[in-house]
Amino acid sequence: MAKISLKSILGAIEGALDNMTELVESGGKELDKKLNKFNLEMSAKAAFSGERSFIETYLKLSEHELDLQKKFEQDPTFKEIYEKVEREWNEVDKEPVGSDKQDFVRRKVAEFILPEAVEEAENGKDIIEAVSIIRAKHAEFLRDVKSRLDRDPELMTVFEGTMEKNGGEEFLNYIKRIDADQPL
Numbered sequence: 001m002a003k004i005s006l007k008s009i010l011g012a013i014e015g016a017l018d019n020m021t022e023l024v025e026s027g028g029k030e031l032d033k034k035l036n037k038f039n040l041e042m043s044a045k046a047a048f049s050g051e052r053s054f055i056e057t058y059l060k061l062s063e064h065e066l067d068l069q070k071k072f073e074q075d076p077t078f079k080e081i082y083e084k085v086e087r088e089w090n091e092v093d094k095e096p097v098g099s100d101k102q103d104f105v106r107r108k109v110a111e112f113i114l115p116e117a118v119e120e121a122e123n124g125k126d127i128i129e130a131v132s133i134i135r136a137k138h139a140e141f142l143r144d145v146k147s148r149l150d151r152d153p154e155l156m157t158v159f160e161g162t163m164e165k166n167g168g169e170e171f172l173n174y175i176k177r178i179d180a181d182q183p184l
Contacts, residue, residue, distance in 0.1 A: 033123040037130060040114065044131045047112040048138040055145060055171055062159040069158075109174045110138070146178040 072079035114131060118124045149156040163172040 029122075033121070036121065037123055037127045040118065040127050041130050041134065044112045044134045047110045048134065051110040051171065052138065052141055054168060055142075055175075058162045058166060058168060059145065059148075059159060062155060062162045065162065066155055066158045109170050142175060142178055146175050149175070 068082075072082070112131070112135070114128065118127050121127065149159060160172060163169060
């Protein structure tokens, strides 16, 4: 039976520990890269999601307002009843719906700027690509809104009023300047 020296056992253990340490360090670095990419993707999505929600909400409100106007034109009795209910509701509420007295914040067009260090990161290319995809999807959403408003001048008129009344002038001006053939 061969004798194994304590020195060789300790050497083997030390080598195994070194290998495990390298494995943990490389796994930790990989995890850090993935977390960094994930955090930057979430930050980019957060920057654009508020803008998207604001625009979608007021676009739907504008569509509803336009539908209501058309119903009023088609049915004057419906308009009278609606206005009566609205007056009664406002007397109870004491502040009209859509009142200019409402507090609101002027909305700013979303912007997301990657930190400069991203370009030098090991996975910088992956991060830049992921954020570019998020930006492209948002740009596509804005182009779709612009196209929809261009096809429906009545909706555009109502949307303009709704956005102006609710602090969305900057969004409105940005959407109006969108050219389908130009990058945003």
